[in-house]
Structure formats: structure tokens, C-alpha cells
Amino acid sequence: MRTVLAAGVLISALASPAFAQCTDADTRKLEEFDRAWSEATRTGDRAALQGILADNFTGISVAGLTSKAELIDNAVSAAEAAKASGRPAPKVVYDHYVIGCTPVSATITHRNSVTETDGGKEQTSYSRSVHVLEKRGDRWQVVSNAGHPLADATLLAYLERDWNQAEMKQDAAWFERTFTNDYTGVDGRTGKATTKSEDIAGIKKTTTDSAVLSGINVRMLGDTAVVTGLTHNKGKDDKGAAFDRKTRFTDVWVKRDGKWQVLSSHGSDVK
Numbered sequence: 001m002r003t004v005l006a007a008g009v010l011i012s013a014l015a016s017p018a019f020a021q022c023t024d025a026d027t028r029k030l031e032e033f034d035r036a037w038s039e040a041t042r043t044g045d046r047a048a049l050q051g052i053l054a055d056n057f058t059g060i061s062v063a064g065l066t067s068k069a070e071l072i073d074n075a076v077s078a079a080e081a082a083k084a085s086g087r088p089a090p091k092v093v094y095d096h097y098v099i100g101c102t103p104v105s106a107t108i109t110h111r112n113s114v115t116e117t118d119g120g121k122e123q124t125s126y127s128r129s130v131h132v133l134e135k136r137g138d139r140w141q142v143v144s145n146a147g148h149p150l151a152d153a154t155l156l157a158y159l160e161r162d163w164n165q166a167e168m169k170q171d172a173a174w175f176e177r178t179f180t181n182d183y184t185g186v187d188g189r190t191g192k193a194t195t196k197s198e199d200i201a202g203i204k205k206t207t208t209d210s211a212v213l214s215g216i217n218v219r220m221l222g223d224t225a226v227v228t229g230l231t232h233n234k235g236k237d238d239k240g241a242a243f244d245r246k247t248r249f250t251d252v253w254v255k256r257d258g259k260w261q262v263l264s265s266h267g268s269d270v271k
Contacts, residue, residue, distance in 0.1 A: 021100075021101060021102055021103070022099055022100060022101045022106075026099075026101055027097075027099050030099050030101065030106055030108055030133070030140070031097055031099065031108075033052075033133075033140055034094070034097075034108050034110070034131065035094065036048070036052070037049075037052045037142065038092070038094060040052060040075075041075045041079075042079065042089075042092070043079055044075050044076040044077075044078065044079025044080060046072055046076055049071075049072045049075060050072065051139075051141075052141065052142055053068045053071065053072070053141065053142050054068070054134065054136065054141040054142060054143045055068060056068075056143060057071070057141075057142055057143055057144065057145070058143070058144050058145075059071050059144070059145045059146070060144065060145070060146040061146070061147065062148075071145075088117065090114050090115060090116045091114070091115040091116075092112065092113070092114050092115075093112075093113040093115075094110050094111070094112055094113075095110060095111055095113070096110055096111040096158060096161065097109070097110045098110070101133075103135070104134060104135045105132070105133065105134050105135070106132075106133040106134075106135075106140065107130065107131070107132055107133070108129075108130075108131040108133065109128060109129065109130045109131070110128070110129060111126060111127070111128050111150070111158060112126065112127045112128065112129060112147070113125075113126055114126075114127075121257070123258060123259075124259070125149070126149065126150040126155050126158070127147050127148060127149045127150060128147065128148060128150055128154075129145065129146070129147040130145070130146050130147070131144070131145050132144040132145070152220060152225065152255075152260070153218040153220055153225070155260065156218050156225055156227055156253055156260060157216060157218060157227075159178070159253075159260060160213075160216065160227055160229070160251070161213075162174065162178075163178070163262075164211050164213070166178075167203055167206075167208050167211075168208045168209075168211065170203060170204055170206075170207075172200050172203065172204055175196075175199070175200045175203060176200065178261055178262055179196045179199070179200070179261065179262050180196070180254065180256070180261045180262065180263050181196060182196075182263070183195070183196040183199070183261075183262060183263060183264065183265075184263075184264045185198075185199045185264065185265045185266070186264070186265070186266040186267075187267070188247065188266060188267045188268035188269055189269055199265075202238065205237075205238035206235065206236070206237055206238055207235045207236045208233055208234075208235040209234050209235045209236075210233065210234045210235070211231055211232070211233045211234075212231065212232045212233075213229055213230070213231050213232075214229065214230050214231075214232075215228070215229050215230045216228070216229040217229065223254060223255040223256075224252065224253070224254050224255075224263075225252070225253045225254075225260070226250065226251070226252055226253075227250070227251045227252075227253065228248070228249065228250050228251075229248070229249060230246065230247070230248050230249075230270065231246070231247050231249065232244075232245070232246045233245055233247070245269060246269065246270040247267040247268065247269055247270065248267070248268050248270050249265065249266065249267040249268075250265070250266050250267075251264070251265045251266075252264045252265070
């Protein structure tokens with residue numbers, strides 16, 4: 001068991017864009033804009049999409065370039081087909097936003113998680129989108145959009161970051177899904193081996209107020225991956241005692257049925 005929480009890292013340029021001049025209010029408005037665009041796309045709202053996309057919009061994908069008219073037509077057709085099928089709509093989550101802006105331009109990037117049910121099993125696919133906006137008149141419009149699936153190494157860095165957030169929220173359900181049933185943890189301070197249920201019970205009792213990650217390294221070995229890094233965490237343990245601890249960790253992930261899960265985790269305090 002890691003004595004403190006591990007988290008994922010993003011490319012530093014994405015985490016702190018050099019051009020970012022957004023106020024907190026700007027960032028909130030741009031995220032709201034992005035979510036409104038996503039909802040308009042999901043429902044095939046042609047009128048809303050006409051206002052969101054600039055007339056000279058260009059979309060970029062592996063299939064080639066897409067114009068404003070093509071993107072809107074595709075969204076409307078997809079929404080109509082989904083409605084006619086009667087199948088449950090996929091669960092789509094947009095998170096890990098990184099937003100930068102100037103008074104007249106903005107860049108929004110975020111992760112997309114799409115969960116669908118296939119044969120009674122949930123399957124989640126991950127990608128990342130990058131949107132370029134310009135302020136025209138008194139409103140933002142999208143002038144370009146690109147996206148790509150996440151490579152496994154990048155996805156694992158995100159999953160480590162999700163781990164961070166889940167521990168801070170004491171989200172036991174996340175660990176139930178993400179730890180394998182044969183998971184083993186090792187507490188670097190005591191040397192004690194722990195089970196999945198023991199680690200989850202500890203997470204429920206521990207309050208993590210902050211977690212700062214550095215030195216993440218992901219090594220891919222087929223359907224196995226080893227992630228190492230250093231965390232600096234602060235909070236209170238299960239007895240209410242405050243801790244301020246740096247820990248070097250090693251997590252072993254395995255891909256089972258197309259899903260990455262944690263097989264083992266070990267942490268050692270750094271004095």
C-alpha cells in the first residue's frame with residue numbers, strides 16, 4: 001500500500017500554458033461554453049451549433065478536414081440515429097480541463113471518456129480534444145478542433161491522476177473498479193502487505209488535503225505497465241493525526257478485458 005496518494009502528470013506545457021491570461025471567471029465561462037457545445041452536439045441542436053462554430057471553422061481528424069457545415073450535419077445525423085435506435089446513450093465525461101486565453105483567443109483541451117455497454121460489460125474509451133477559439137464581437141466561437149485517442153502510457157498517467165482525485169474524495173467505488181481482486185499493497189513504512197479491501201478501508205478513514213506529484217515514469221510491457229513517481233501529500237490519518245509526507249511509489253497495472261487495473265502498489269517514505 002502506498003503510504004500516500006499517487007497522481008498522474010500532464011505535459012508541463014499543458015498544465016501551465018505560457019500564454020494563459022485567464023481569470024478564474026474566464027476559465028469557468030470557457031468550460032461552460034465547451035460543455036454547452038458538447039450538449040448541442042449530443043442532441044443535434046443545429047441552431048446552437050451554428051452560433052458556436054465560426055464560419056471558417058476547420059476540424060482536423062484522422063479522416064481529414066471537416067467544415068462547419070459537415071460537422072453540424074454529422075452531429076444532427078448522429079443524434080437522430082441514436083434516438084431512432086432506442087439504445088441507451090453512451091455515458092460521456094469531459095474532465096482534466098486545461099484552458100489558456102488572451103483577450104481575443106483561447107485554447108481548451110480536455111479528456112473525453114466514453115463508456116458503452118457491450119454484451120453486458122461496460123467498455124470505456126479515452127481520447128483528448130483540443131479546441132481553438134476566437135472572440136468575435138462579444139462572443140466566443142470555435143475556429144478549429146482536433147482530437148486523438150490516448151495511448152496507453154498517457155492514459156495510465158491520467159488514471160494515476162484519477163487515483164489522486166478519488167482518494168481526496170474518498171471515492172471507494174473508484175478503487176473497487178480499479179484495483180484487481182487479487183491486488184496487493186505494501187506499506188513502505190511498516191512492510192505490511194495489504195489486500196484490496198484493507199486498502200479501501202484505509203482510504204475511507206484517511207483525509208488527503210493536498211497531493212503534489214513529480215517524476216512520473218510509465219514503462220509499458222505489453223498488457224503490464226510499471227508506473228513510478230514521487231508524491232508530497234498532506235492530510236490526516238485514520239487517528240486524526242496530521243501528516244506531511246513525501247513518498248516514492250511503484251504501481252503495477254495490468255490490462256484485463258481491455259481495462260487497466262492496479263495489481264500492486266508499494267510506497268516508501270523519503271526522508
